[in-house]
Amino acid sequence: MNSLSLSQAIMVGVPNNIPPKKEIDPLINHAPKRKDILSKDEKIIALKNALRYFPATQHKELAVDFLAELKQFGRIYMHRFRPDYEMFARAINEYPGKSLQAKAIMLMIQNNLDPAVAQHPHELITYGGNGSVFQNWIQYRLTMKYLAEMTDEQTLVMYSGHPMGLFPSHKNAPRVVVSNGMMIPNYSKPDDWEKFNAMGVTQFGQMTAGSYMYIGPQGIVHGTTITVLNAIRRIEKKSGENGRKLFLTAGLGGMSGAQPKAGNIAGVITVCAEINSKAVETRHQQGWVDEIIQDLDALCARILKAKAENEVVSIAFLGNIVDVWEKFDKENIFVDLGSDQTSLHNPWAGGYYPVGITLEEANEMMAVDPEKFKKIVQESLRTHSNSINKHAKKGTYFFDYGNAFLLEASRAGAAVMAENNIDFKYPSYVQDILGPLCFDFGFGPFRWVCASGNPDDLKKTDEIACLVLEEMIKNSPSEIQEQMADNIKWIKGAQENKLVVGSQARILYADAEGRMLIADAFNKAIAKGEIGEIILGRDHHDVSGTDSPYRETSNIYDGSKFTADMAIQNVIGDSFRGATWVSIHNGGGVGWGEVINGGFGMLLDGSPEAERNLKMMLHWDVNNGVARRNWARNENAVFAIKRAMEAEPLLKVTLANEVDEALLSGLNV
Numbered sequence: 328m329n330s331l332s333l334s335q336a337i338m339v340g341v342p343n344n345i346p347p348k349k350e351i352d353p354l355i356n357h358a359p360k361r362k363d364i365l366s367k368d369e370k371i372i373a374l375k376n377a378l379r380y381f382p383a384t385q386h387k388e389l390a391v392d393f394l395a396e397l398k399q400f401g402r403i404y405m406h407r408f409r410p411d412y413e414m415f416a417r418a419i420n421e422y423p424g425k426s427l428q429a430k431a432i433m434l435m436i437q438n439n440l441d442p443a444v445a446q447h448p449h450e451l452i453t454y455g456g457n458g459s460v461f462q463n464w465i466q467y468r469l470t471m472k473y474l475a476e477m478t479d480e481q482t483l484v485m486y487s488g489h490p491m492g493l494f495p496s497h498k499n500a501p502r503v504v505v506s507n508g509m510m511i512p513n514y515s516k517p518d519d520w521e522k523f524n525a526m527g528v529t530q531f532g533q534m535t536a537g538s539y540m541y542i543g544p545q546g547i548v549h550g551t552t553i554t555v556l557n558a559i560r561r562i563e564k565k566s567g568e569n570g571r572k573l574f575l576t577a578g579l580g581g582m583s584g585a586q587p588k589a590g591n592i593a594g595v596i597t598v599c600a601e602i603n604s605k606a607v608e609t610r611h612q613q614g615w616v617d618e619i620i621q622d623l624d625a626l627c628a629r630i631l632k633a634k635a636e637n638e639v640v641s642i643a644f645l646g647n648i649v650d651v652w653e654k655f656d657k658e659n660i661f662v663d664l665g666s667d668q669t670s671l672h673n674p675w676a677g678g679y680y681p682v683g684i685t686l687e688e689a690n691e692m693m694a695v696d697p698e699k700f701k702k703i704v705q706e707s708l709r710t711h712s713n714s715i716n717k718h719a720k721k722g723t724y725f726f727d728y729g730n731a732f733l734l735e736a737s738r739a740g741a742a743v744m745a746e747n748n749i750d751f752k753y754p755s756y757v758q759d760i761l762g763p764l765c766f767d768f769g770f771g772p773f774r775w776v777c778a779s780g781n782p783d784d785l786k787k788t789d790e791i792a793c794l795v796l797e798e799m800i801k802n803s804p805s806e807i808q809e810q811m812a813d814n815i816k817w818i819k820g821a822q823e824n825k826l827v828v829g830s831q832a833r834i835l836y837a838d839a840e841g842r843m844l845i846a847d848a849f850n851k852a853i854a855k856g857e858i859g860e861i862i863l864g865r866d867h868h869d870v871s872g873t874d875s876p877y878r879e880t881s882n883i884y885d886g887s888k889f890t891a892d893m894a895i896q897n898v899i900g901d902s903f904r905g906a907t908w909v910s911i912h913n914g915g916g917v918g919w920g921e922v923i924n925g926g927f928g929m930l931l932d933g934s935p936e937a938e939r940n941l942k943m944m945l946h947w948d949v950n951n952g953v954a955r956r957n958w959a960r961n962e963n964a965v966f967a968i969k970r971a972m973e974a975e976p977l978l979k980v981t982l983a984n985e986v987d988e989a990l991l992s993g994l995n996v
C-alpha cells in the first residue's frame with residue numbers, strides 16, 4: 328500500500344484483502360469512548376450494517392474486529408482501513424479524476440481529516456467533539472473513489488457519511504449533495520444520536536465538518552474578533568474607560584482555539600482555560616496562543632503584570648475554567664468580558680469537563696457510569712454559573728458564545744434565567760452583536776481556499792479582496808461603514824496574523840454585494856492566469872444558512888426562530904443556482920435537534936459559467952436570510968433588503984408593515 332501513489336491508493340476503494348490491524352496512535356488526540364447504548368439486537372444490526380461494505384468471505388474476521396471496536400470505543404470506526412498515505416489537502420491537480428469539481432471536493436475532504444486540522448482525525452472527527460466527516464474509514468475510501476471516477480454528468484449522494492452512489496444529473500447540478508443527521512423530528516434527542524450513530528446509520532456533521540468546508544480555527548477567528556471587538560466597544564461606550572481589558576473564556580479546541588488569537592487582534596488580555604493538554608500544546612505550537620500557565624497563583628500574577636504594563640497577551644490556562652472564575656473572584660481580579668466555548672452542545676459525551684475531576688476520570692466515567700457523569704456535569708454547571716453571576720454583579724459583561732452554555736446551565740437548574748423566566752440573564756453574542764451588526768445587513772463568514780495550495784495565490788487573493796472592499800467603502804452607506812472598515816483592517820492584517828492551518832484559506836466577513844464582487848474579481852484573475860482555481864464557501868453559521876433559536880437566529884423576535892424554513896430554502900436554492908456541492912445538517916453548533924444548518928462549496932475556474940453561477944447563487948445565498956430577517960421586522964435587515972432591491976430589479980421581497988404597539992396594548996387580549 329505504501330508504495331502506491333495517491334491516485335492509485337484512492338482508486339483502490341474497498342481493498343480486496345483485509346489490511347493488517349492498526350494500533351491506536353497515542354500521540355494523536357482520540358475521541359472519548361462513547362457510552363454503551365445499544366441493546367444486543369441493535370449491536371447485531373450495527374455489525375450487519377458495518378459488514379455490508381465487504382464481501383461475505385471477509386465477514387468472519389471483520390465481525391470479530393468490528394465488535395471489538397464497538398466494545399472499546401462505542402463506535403465502529405474501521406481503524407484498519409485508514410489509508411497509509413498522509414492525510415492533508417494536496418494541490419487540486421494532484422487528485423485523480425475526470426471532474427475538476429470533484430477534485431476540489433477531494434481536496435476539501437482531506438483537509439477536514441488532516442491531523443494538523445482535525446480534532447480526532449483517526450475517528451474522522453474534525454471539531455466540536457463529534458463533528459464527523461464520515462462514520463468510518465470505508466465510507467471515506469468509497470467516497471474518494473466515487474469522486475475520482477465521476478464525471479460532470481453525475482451527482483454523488485451522501486447520506487450522513489455514507490456514499491449512496493452516483494446518479495445521472497447534468498453539468499450545472501451540484502456534484503455532491505450532502506445531508507447529515509436529518510432525523511424524523513421526534514428522534515432528535517442527544518441519545519438518539521448516540522444510538523443511531525452507534526448503529527452506523529447517521530452522524531453529527533457539525534457545520535463545516537460533514538460539509539467539507541472546515542478551514543481550521545481561522546474559520547471562526549474573524550467572527551470571534553468582530554464579537555470581541557464590538558463587545559469591547561459596548562463596554563467602553565458604557566463605562567467611558569479605555570484601559571486594557573481582560574477577557575476570560577474556555578476551550579482551545581477546533582473552533583474555540585480561535586479565541587486567544589481574536590483577543591490579540593482585538594487588543595485585550597485573554598485567558599483561555601483548557602483542560603486537555605494536547606489541545607493546549609497544539610494551539611501553542613501553532614502560534615494561536617502566546618503562553619501556557621498551569622498554576623492559578625502564577626496566572627493571577629501574570630494578569631496583574633499584563634494590566635500594569637498595558638500588554639496585549641493571550642494565555643492558555645491548563646485546567647478547568649470553573650477554577651479560574653472562582654479564583655478570580657476570590658482574588659478580586661476584574662474580568663471585563665467573559666464567555667465560554669466548551670462544547671456544551673455535547674455535554675454528556677466529552678464536550679464539557681466538570682470541575683473537581685481529571686480529564687481521564689471524566690472520560691472513564693462518561694462511558695462506564697453516564698448517569699453519575701450527567702449529575703456532576705450539572706453540578707459543575709451550577710457552580711460555574713454561580714461564579715459568573717458573582718462576576719457579573721461586579722460589572723463583567725458575560726455573553727453566551729453559541730455553545731449552548733446558557734441552555735444547558737438552565738437545564739441543570741443554574742441561576743441563569745432572567746426575571747421573566749423566559750429569557751436568559753445574559754445575551755447571546757448574536758442577539759447583542761453579530762445579529763444586528765452583521766447578519767441583518769448580510770455580513771457573514773465568506774471564505775475561499777486556493778486550490779493550487781500555493782501561498783502566493785492566497786496573498787494575491789487577499790490583495791484582490793482588499794482592493795474590492797476599498798472601492799466599495801467609498802460608496803457604502805453610513806450604516807455599514809464601520810463593518811466595512813473592520814473588514815478592510817482584517818484583510819490587511821491577515822497575512823501578518825498567520826492564520827493558515829491546513830489548506831491555503833481565508834475568511835472574510837462580507838455582505839451579498841461584497842461576496843459577489845470579490846468572487847467575480849477572483850474568477851477574472853483565474854481567467855487571466857494570475858491565480859489558480861478558487862473554492863468558495865462559507866461557515867454554516869451565517870445570515871441565511873442556519874436556523875438556530877439560541878444562536879444564529881436568536882435575534883429573530885417574531886416567534887419564527889423555532890422554524891427551519893430558511894435553512895431548508897437556502898440549500899435548495901443554492902443547489903439549483905450553481906453550487907458545486909451543498910449540504911444540510913441537523914445539529915451543528917448548539918447540538919443535535921437544536922439547529923438545522925446548510926452550506927455550499929463552489930469551484931471558480933475562470934469560466935463564464937462560474938461567473939454566472941457565482942452571481943446568481945451568492946445573491947440568493949445571502950439575500951434569502953436578509954429577506955427573512957426583514958420579515959421579522961429587524962430594522963437593519965429592512966434597510967439592507969430595500970437596498971438590495973434597488974440594486975437588483977428582479978428581486979421583489981415582501982415587506983412587513985409596522986404595527987403600533989399602543990394600539991395592541993389597548994386590546995383585551
Ligand SMILES: NC(=O)c1ccc[n+]([C@@H]2O[C@H](COP(=O)([O-])OP(=O)(O)OC[C@H]3O[C@@H](n4cnc5c(N)ncnc54)[C@H](O)[C@@H]3O)[C@@H](O)[C@H]2O)c1
Nearest residue numbers: 455578580581582583601602648670679680728729730916
Ligand atoms: N460562537 C461561534 O461562532 C461558535 C463557532 C463555532 C463553535 N461554537 C461552539 O463552541 C463550542 C466549542 O467548539 P469547538 O469546535 O472548539 O469544540 P471542541 O470540542 O473542539 O473544543 C472545546 C474544548 O473545551 C475544552 N473543555 C471542555 N470543558 C472544559 C472545562 N470545563 N474547562 C476547560 N476546558 C474545557 C475541551 O477539552 C475542548 O478542547 C461548540 O459547542 C461549538 O458549537 C461556537
